[in-house]
Amino acid sequence: MKGFFLSLQSEFYKSRKTLGFWSAILLPLILILFVSIGFYLHADKFAHNPPMVLWLFFAGLVLNIMGGLLLPIFVIFLAYSVNSIEHKADTWKTLFSLPIAKWSVYSAKFVYALLLLFMTLLLFAIFTIGFGDLLGLLQPKLKFGDYHAEWMLLQIYFKLFLAALGILSIQFLLSLLWSDFLKPMGIGFVLFIIGVISVGSEWTYAYLIPYAHPMLALKSMIPHRKGLPPDRIVIDIFTQDVFVSLAVFAVVFVAGFFIVQKKSVK
């Protein structure tokens, strides 16, 4: 276990100055900043909306961009950047000749990618709430302050996190095995496009494709239940697509370990 934590610490130390790390912070910040500026400039257009609808508009704009489209691409990039740091420096051979179990080196890197993704999505929730409340202060006619969307947003982004784990595990393994940029990226994009098409055409088995999970997760998050008060939104986190995503994640993570164990370092 010690080797795992040392490796995790080292992952942070060596990547803290890379684009991969900073994009995990800058992506939510910039995206939400732009949406907020749009809201601020067009405040009159939104002013007549009740607070809950206002939050749905605001968060929905970000979610539509991030959730379905940007998230898979971001995950593909993230998985690549965590591994490419070793490919570029030719450091796999040193990582695997340290007195640390290969299992620790592999899982620490995987968990680090996982933590970065978690942090990004958490920041999306936090920045959405923060900028929403800030808009309410700067433009009092936007009544953001009269409704609390915190719990809803945290649940939505947590669901997205779980839905993205399948993609993350596959892309992580591809990026670990191939040193060049094009193979994991190319395969990732093709699978993502297949995912988009299968969701768009409402294919029955789309939920089996990990790359479709973030989109499906957004579609399936609001259950069709009757008898709820109109100002309450219930988020269904554990839907079919999330379960498939978690299963893919578990299988690929374990398989990846055996591949790494057997893999020769060229």
Added chain:
Amino acid sequence: MVIQTEGLSFNFGSQTVVNSLSLQVPQGSIYGFLGPNGAGKTTTIKLLLNLLQTQEGSIQLFGLDFKANRKEILSQVGSLIEQPAIYAHLTGRENLMNRAILLQVNEKRVDEMLTLVRLSGAAEKKAGKYSLGMKQRLGIALALLSDPKLLILDEPTNGLDPNGIIEIRELLKNLVTNHGKTVFISSHLLGEIERMATHVGIIHNGKLLFQGDIKDLDSISQPQVLVETDNAVDAANLLTKNSFTVVDVKDDSLSVIYQSKEKTGQINALLNHAGYKVYSIHKVQKDLEKLFLDITQKSA
């Protein structure tokens, strides 16, 4: 024995890269692992570190079997394989700090290593901006960071200037004589190995052609004395009469089997005395290709 292999073989597809290698590296030695490019040196080193899976034969380090004692063995080994593995976006110091985190070495040791390889002045510079020699020195510092008992270095003087090579040589000698370390160093330069090694293994096409004490190698490698003179043919005759073994005569130079410094001095005096002009006189090593030919012919 610090390193001991038996019948070690490795194939890339149908090509045999390492062929039943039996290495014996005694403790406290500088073991020169000599061979031309593509002889299987790097593959052997990767096998020793378990970066490549052993296909045939066995490897023991410190008398321990690798599989069962991976962590224990690797905690006592420092290595530098091919070009040094360095994070270009981190400074030299950060590269060492990162490794120090992994090995749980304190920060003081990092500074000591920087001083040792003379990179203190460039410690805060991005390692990607380092010259080849500086990268190589940083690689050596990384290998030495955990104060390992065994150093495995793959062509560590590649890309170093003559000063750098001398420094590395002195550093390695010092580690062995004063700190009881063992060094396993690969090279394709016979001269470099002869200057520092105590033991030698020569590998060619994956096979170990020679292994033993450096003194035993001398009997095979037979250095020569090259003399540049104005009348090579007559000078050669004179030397032969004085029982020197002339092996080659060219228009403006001749070669004699090297015996000792004193004998080389005698050659000079003899020629001068007889009125031949000596433009230069020095000891030359046989090149590696010739040495391989000799060894293979002897063993055949």
